[in-house]
Amino acid sequence: MSTKVYIDGEAGTTGLEIRERLEPRGDIELLSIDPEKRKDRGERAKLINAADVVVLCLPDDAAKESVTLIEKDHVRVIDASTAHRVAPDWAYGFPEMSPEQRQVISGAKRVSNPGCYPTGMIALTRPLIQEGILPADWPVTVNAVSGYSGGGKPTIAEFEDEQAENYSKQPFRYYALPLAHKHVPEMQKHAGLTHAPLFAPAVGRYYKGMLVEVPLQLWALPGKPSLGAVQEALEKTYDGCHFVEVASREEAASMGNIDPEDLNGTNRMRLFVFGNDEPGQVRLVAQLDNLGKGASGQAVQCLNIMTGADEATGL
Structure with a gap:
């Protein structure tokens, strides 16, 4: 039936x-x-x-x-x-x-x-909070860029319709500058944060695909966790998941850049741990299709x- x-x-x-x-x-x-x-x-x-x-x-x-x-x-x-x-x-x-x-x-x-941005942000941060690596009251920053389809028909017209009054040729731009984006409450609640994260989204001149990044100063966190500890927490959380995978440390270390459009047309999300143990810094990145898994x-x-x-x- x-x-x-x-x-x-x-x-x-x-x-x-x-x-x-x-x-x-x-x-x-x-x-x-x-x-x-x-x-x-x-x-x-x-x-x-x-x-x-x-x-x-x-x-x-x-x-x-x-x-x-x-x-x-x-x-x-x-x-x-x-x-x-x-x-x-x-x-x-x-x-x-x-x-x-x-x-x-x-x-x-x-x-x-x-939401598309929260999907990436929650995937990166919630496991670290659950494992005690990232304190729930930590001041988290989220940087992200999405294809213009994420803005719906008005934004699509702005980038595609040359006859539209607000037609834009900008290759990239920040938005939500007053720091009151509607995705912030769900990020805070479902990641398990005590305080609202600082969310800095941007839109690029391409149709779909996104990168969501959470940078962390590991040296400032309680216990000064290593890149390996962060990697292990994410791998443990998503082990066996069909649509969410964690790139290996070797793959992440070999990459010179990352393309927001790589997973377009799929329901997959890939998580990356980029960083350096010497200064104790990490850039956690989620890659997904904002119209797919997002x-x-x-x-x-x-x-x-x-x-x-x-x-x-x-x-």
């Missing part, structure tokens, strides 16, 4: 990618709305309540509204917006975050799909877990 899935907001960047991953599958029946009725509340409510799983690919306020339209108790939700990522009654949809997280997602009625791929992974399908189906 197939699972009925309705993507509310299927015309958006994330929705289109989720649909692309689900369309070929025989175990999924996709419910679609007439394009002319996309804003029809009654029609959306009908499809939402006819589905087994609803995937919300909407702005925050619209996602919250969609949840209020649910009347049938059997309907389960994966929300790709920011709206519910720190809500206590929503499961956080990062399966590799902890040993029990898959089980939490499997039994949840409401799952909030993580959005659509991770949503499909969660859908698979929720419906009992093999976790890698369609990915």
Whole structure:
């Protein structure tokens, strides 16, 4: 018996990618709305309540509204917006975050799909906090760069549509300079930090792919941990994971640069420990597709877990 899935907001960047991953599958029946009725509340409510799983690919306020339209108790939700990522009654949809997280997602009625930047940041920092290498109250800095697709249709138009009023030829730029990015609360909560991290994101002139970096002064940390200790903590956490892998110390040491686009089109994430034991410094880097493991791929992974399908189906 197939699972009925309705993507509310299927015309958006994330929705289109989720649909692309689900369309070929025989175990999924996709419910679609007439394009002319996309804003029809009654029609959306009908499809939402006819589905087994609803995937919300909407702005925050619209996602919250969609949840209020649910009347049938059997309907389960994966929300790709920011709206519910720190809500206590929503499961956080990062399966590799902890040993029990898959089980939490499997039994949840409401799952909030993580943001792309937090996926990389949490993957790098949470294991170190769990292992006592990084204190929970440490002042963490996160540097990151993403392809412009992460900004959705307005940012895509800004970089691709030469006729657009705000068309930009900038090769690279910082943003969120007031330090109030909406991803910060979920980074803090799910990494297990006492204080909000300082988040410094940037966007590059390429479509998708991202690097998320957490630099640490190991000499200043309690116990002055070595690169090997950091590497071991990450390897231990993600040992056997299908989609998250840790590059070997040898590979990291041999690299002169790292390309944010290397994992595009996949649901994979690679973690790197770059550094030098002599000065006691490390640059932890997560490499992923912001529309893959950072959005659509991770949503499909969660859908698979929720419906009992093999976790890698369609990915």
